[in-house]
Amino acid sequence: MQYKNIATQGLWQNNPALVQLLGLCPLLAITNTAINGLALGLATTLVLAGTNTTVSLTRRMIAPEIRLPAFVIIIACFVTALELTTHAFFYGLYLSLGIFLALITTNCAIIGRAEAFASKNACLPAFFDGVMHGIGFTIVLVLLGGMRELLGTGKILTDANLLFGERASSWSITLFSNYPDFLFALLPPGAFIALGLLLALKNWIDSKMQQRASVAKQQTTSSTTNTSSTPA
């Protein structure tokens, strides 16, 4: 039950990008293609899982007064390790993500999870929490990236080879040929508007679900009054 709750928190109710609005700098800057979004999302997920686990493991050792510098050291180490690995083994991806890989360190969602969850919970739930929040963040990055890529260039899944190797270079799908590039979607203002649309969509779904829940509640209460009144 606890794990189910952690999952819904990370993926939906407390989604780092759509509810907490954390990590917006990389979110807006890097999501010009779905693959870039996916790559940064996966990198963030790896870091979140690693830092949450480490923070949880050391939570009894680290006094509350020094916890913030300690978290910063842990997070910076994980990000640097990830950056070196990407630089060595996924060079194309490293070039395309550029400085934003290093900037994962400053993503408030990561220190936020360390402070709000990992430092108060056992190792396994903390790991799970990191993964779920990471996936929640990744889904938003991919959706945003896909939207902007499609609107901006009329194509989707370009540069998949950067992440999945040469066999993926044919994954790119051109949905509209002769598409005149719509630069606005690719520039930062387009990112803000696309994020706004996603936020609106999430809030709309939430309010629909709430309405349905309250209608269902009313129905159950009215049906119980009905059954109680039938004998008379």
Next chain:
Amino acid sequence: MTTLRRVLLLAFLAAAGTALVATLHHYTQDRIAYNQEAWRIEQLEQIIDPARYDNDLLLDTLTLHDPELLGAEPVTAYRAYRDGEPTAIILTAVTPRGYNGNITLFIGISIDGDITGVRVIAHQETPGLGDRAEIGKSNWIKQFDGTSLTQPTLPRWGVKKDGGDFDQITGATITARGITEAVQHALIYVEQHQDALWETP
């Protein structure tokens, strides 16, 4: 828990973290250097038509030094020959006039004095704005292909904002201005040293 213990704990964490990163750096640095070298070769090959040369560019290099035109430090130039005849030279140029420090460029110039291509090799420009000078991010840098000191003529060698012929980069005029100037300087350098460049073995 005393203050001293906390300080020691933080110091221990920092040392452990540094050790971890240093170890990883040690094991990845060769591969990173290899990647960077391979990438540079790829950039070189992009700005010179393979039909123009049949020698190994990396083996026929010169070291040039001109603080005015090519940057404060000595830079490498690559000479291209076809059937023993010189066809083009690719200069490395470093301009300090980026928005945020140096921009390193490869500038290919044919024996006739035309630009065969320009690529940004290293920079620290603003992500999302100045980095559009990179080929992977936009085609801006391709507008220099085929230009020379006479096409356009000198007063028009600049970005449009300064009355020149070249597009700037939206939100990164300083970057665009710096690169345009560096390309022009490279052309001037080659014109001034045309003979010397090919004389030295």
